[in-house]
Amino acid sequence: MRRAGERFAAAHVLPQAASIEDLQAAINQLWQTVDWGWVTITEADDHLALTHYCAPLRAAFGPEHLAWSAGFLEGVYELWMRQLGADRQLHVTQPQAPDPVGTIVYRFGR
Template identity: 50%
Template sequence: MDATSSVISYLAARQCSSQWKAFLRSTAGELADKLAPAELSTFMRRVGNRFARELPLPACATLDEIQLAMSETWTRLDWGWVEISDENDHLGLCHYCSPLAVALGSESLAWGASFLEGVYQQWFEQLGASARLRVSLIAGAVEPSTIQLRLGAPVAG
């Protein structure tokens, strides 16, 4: 492992306070033992919805303002930041440096990342987005340091 990788690994491991890490990983393990992956994802989306209701965004008029408001909330909580891109038929969201993999364990990331679906869904609805538009994880684009999502019409399949 080179020096840069060592530094990144060290900093990533510190994203979750040591006083919470064992508790959160144990909780994630119990949830995974009792619930199916689809149920875990639904649960985490609901937790994300609640989180976003507790931390509403200010009014925003532009996509740049939305990205800034979301990223300011995340960085204040040591949850990384988001970049939003305007694609042809949807908005792309790339969330960087989430502590989910460190807090819940990397094996929980597939369902744990659904937390971000819930947060972003609630925030976009608070800002006036149609409830017909859905925030969804992009299949194959969930990694410990980068989680990619989209806001748009539900994708078939």
């Protein structure tokens, strides 16, 4: 699923962003056009936290497959960060399981 996400990101290149707020707005504008929920991006000491709401993964694959299907968004977010100039040492990971309603938190950092 991660590779599928990378292909999606390659086909949907984001505009350059001058701030985290600009990045979040650009991503959410794209997600809105494909009805894939939305993301909030917050800064922590050593990483960015990306919280994705209402992705249709749960509906498409079932709640029992959300852990692996969430790899799609890992691939999307990591390639978008690379396209915007992020260091190759930084990665998108999912530090915890999605919550019962399907909200997925990702960590972008070392």
